[in-house]
Amino acid sequence: MFFFTAEIVMASLVKDDYFLGFYFWLDIISTISLIPDIGWIWDPIMGTEDVSSSEGGAGAAQASQLARASRGARVGTKAGRVVRIIRLVRLIRIVKLYKQAQMQMDKQEKKNKDEEGEEEDEHMERLIAEKQKKDRE
Numbered sequence: 001m002f003f004f005t006a007e008i009v010m011a012s013l014v015k016d017d018y019f020l021g022f023y024f025w026l027d028i029i030s031t032i033s034l035i036p037d038i039g040w041i042w043d044p045i046m047g048t049e050d051v052s053s054s055e056g057g058a059g060a061a062q063a064s065q066l067a068r069a070s071r072g073a074r075v076g077t078k079a080g081r082v083v084r085i086i087r088l089v090r091l092i093r094i095v096k097l098y099k100q101a102q103m104q105m106d107k108q109e110k111k112n113k114d115e116e117g118e119e120e121d122e123h124m125e126r127l128i129a130e131k132q133k134k135d136r137e
Contacts, residue, residue: 001038004031 008027012019036042 001031001034001041004034 004027008024008031011027012024018024035045
């Protein structure tokens with residue numbers, strides 16, 4: 001945490017438009033968000049310091065709670081993986097659907113161009129026929 005704070009101070013001194021800019025505040029918030037991850041800082045703030053294991057039953061109860069929490073964390077991790085896979089499958093379906101729609105639009109556009117080309121050809125043939133008719137008269 002010290003190094004992050006030092007980096008913010010140095011960047012404020014060295015980089016133009018850093019101090020009080022977007023990245024300054026982003027770095028401040030991210031550095032502050034580290035506090036709950038540092039046990040020796042967070043525990044005294046929240047009053048959740050470790051209970052000594054010499055109390056006997058309290059240590060066993062805490063170990064039991066820890067075991068239940070770790071099982072719950074594993075279940076949560078597996079559920080998170082399943083959700084990510086489902087999202088990936090959905091994304092793949094959306095991409096396939098987009099490609100299919102794009103191909104359909106390209107076919108339609110090509111068909112329209114071909115029809116326009118045929119109409120232009122027919123129009124040119126009529127003009128040529130009319131000019132030949134006039135030339136004969």
